[in-house]
Amino acid sequence: MARNLPPDDDPRRVGVRDWLANHPEPTARQLAEAGYVAPHWPEPWGLAAGPELQLIIDDELARAGVERPDNPIAVGWAGPTILAGGTDAQQRRWLPAILDGSDEWCQLFSEPEAGSDLAALRTRAERDGDEYVVNGQKIWSTWANRSQWGILLARTDPTARKHQGISYFVLDMATPGIEVRKIIEMTGGNHFNETFLTDVRIPVENRIGLENDGWRLARVTLGNERVSLSEGGVLWGMGPDAEACLAEITDRGAGTDPVTRQRAARASIDTTVLELLGDRIIEAVTRGDDPGAEASIRKAMADVHGQALMSLVKDLSGPDGMVGHQDAEAEETDPWHWGYLFSRALTIGGGTSEVQRNIIGERLLGLPREPAPESTGAPPAPSPSRGTE
Ligand SMILES: Cc1cc2nc3c(=O)[nH]c(=O)nc-3n(C[C@H](O)[C@H](O)[C@H](O)COP(=O)(O)OP(=O)(O)OC[C@H]3O[C@@H](n4cnc5c(N)ncnc54)[C@H](O)[C@@H]3O)c2cc1C
Incomplete structure (x- = not known):
């Protein structure tokens, strides 16, 4: 599995490090031209990279402290x-x-x-x-x-x-x-x-x-939206990530009572499961397969996970957690309070949790579509076309 990354002397790692040695502070354009912004895209835009190469590039860029341009919708x-x-x-x-x-x-x-x-x-x-x-x-x-x-x-x-x-x-x-x-x-x-x-x-x-023929392309966008939101981290890539949350939870005393410890352990296990599911999605995308239903599983899990982590941090902050900045800068000044409030959006945006479950039910489990209400004369329930049509 892609998590077992190759060792430091792997030639692909060495290749990225050589490039970084020649571009110690790469501009966004240099990163783009090297194919390092979206390595899984086909050439000339990316490197048609498989999951392992993608993770190697991510790892080497992170080690060098290099960040990609932050442009998620684009x-x-x-x-x-x-x-x-x-x-x-x-x-x-x-x-x-x-x-x-x-x-x-x-x-x-x-x-x-x-x-x-x-x-x-x-x-x-x-x-x-x-x-x-x-x-x-x-x-x-x-x-x-x-x-x-x-x-x-x-x-x-x-x-x-x-x-x-x-x-x-x-x-x-x-x-x-x-x-x-x-x-x-x-x-x-x-x-x-x-x-x-x-x-x-x-x-x-x-x-x-x-x-x-726009609906066909809309489905491409929506499928990628699910992938990108599902892999983005606990708050879709904004605010603190899972690692920071777990560190904060430990700092705030998660070990002090068994119930909180249990919640923290659950959150930690889910973090690992989500990473592994993320690898499967990258593999599917790289093979050219539609990762749609798997991305729905990951998104449905990740969104609830994000809410659980934010709630746990909030609960552990005691009475202080009641007070928080609620302003335009809160994302920077008070990421925990901001994250707690923002996490409510996770199960709505990019297709709601209910819609993700419909996709999983229909595409993965082969369950029948929602039945039309009988005898009421009412029209059939609207199809959740954001995902399943
Ligand atoms: C943070 C955030 C950012 C967003 N950004 C964008 C953006 O950039 N561009 C954009 O176009 N949109 C964006 N959205 C909108 C988002 O895609 C919609 O909110 C989402 O698709 C749900 O649509 P709705 O809000 O109209 O809710 P509705 O579709 O009205 O749903 C209301 C409730 O009914 C449930 N429901 C609806 N149909 C079914 C069904 N068939 N089966 C079971 N339950 C059902 C839903 O799960 C939900 O609980 C964003 C939303 C959020 C929260």
């Missing part, structure tokens, strides 16, 4: 979709700045009436010559207030069945007609926004894939 979700469905020209246009972190991206998928049932989206894109004219409203758009680009789903054929009339676009966030309104979260911070689109014009060359 690298984790938009990039893989452009790789899967974009033309060569589109890949050359957008991937370099995704990899070197110079462009940030947001995801404009969810709408007030289309979250789990994403294919119910109503934002409309009408063709007008060489452009589409887009009208509608998106919500929960993380970082839309600071992104240069957005991946956007819009309905191009309102007469088609709901999954078949959707197209996938790349939206320049500086286009006239876009209004982004902040949503302040209970942490006091602002990650996500409402995005209003009024007569927004998108050139046809910014459509990814064929017209009305």
Whole structure:
């Protein structure tokens, strides 16, 4: 298994260390050009690296104190979709700045009436010559207030069945007609926004894939979103990681009573299980397999795990835990309080826990889909199309 990493003299390790010796303080662009930002991507963007090489690169970069550009929506979700469905020209246009972190991206998928049932989206894109004219409203758009680009789903054929009339676009966030309104979260911070689109014009060359074939590509994005959120760490890669949480739990006296000790042991075991599941997902991605259902298992486990760790730290802080900073800077100034409040979002974003369980039930366990309610005359329950259609 990939956790048994090769020794220090493994030629692949030596190769990374040689590169680091020549680039002791690499810029984001140098990392991107070396293929070290997304090593599992195909060449020329990555190194088509298998799990072991990826972990070796991660390990060597960490040892050298080198951090990759922090650009998760771009690298984790938009990039893989452009790789899967974009033309060569589109890949050359957008991937370099995704990899070197110079462009940030947001995801404009969810709408007030289309979250789990994403294919119910109503934002409309009408063709007008060489452009589409887009009208509608998106919500929960993380970082839309600071992104240069957005991946956007819009309905191009309102007469088609709901999954078949959707197209996938790349939206320049500086286009006239876009209004982004902040949503302040209970942490006091602002990650996500409402995005209003009024007569927004998108050139046809910014459509990814064929017209009305957007749902297929949306599934690529959603699958990668699950992978990237599931492997991101206890708070999707933000705030303290599992190791820091476990150290904090020990410092705050987890060993003092048997119940707390038990909770801490459970958290520690889950951390290891999640690492191993992460390795399986990387292996599946590298083989070219769809890691969808396994990523759902990991996401469903990781989100609850993140909440459990944050609650444990909070419980161990005693009366002090009642007081915490709740402002825009809380993520930096009081990561434990911020993390505790943010952890509520884990089981909602990127497909809720219930939707992950539907995916596991239908795709892995072969269980039947949700039945339509009988005798009430009511329409069938909405399909959780964020995952399973
Ligand atoms: C921190 C965070 C960041 C986000 N960032 C983005 C972003 O950048 N871009 C974006 O487009 N969206 C984003 N979202 C939105 C996210 O994808 C949606 O919140 C999520 O898909 C759920 O949709 P909803 O909020 O409309 O809830 P609903 O779909 O209305 O669900 C309400 C409840 O019903 C349950 N439910 C719904 N359908 C079923 C079913 N078939 N079976 C069982 N239970 C069901 C759900 O599990 C949930 O408990 C973000 C959300 C969060 C929390």
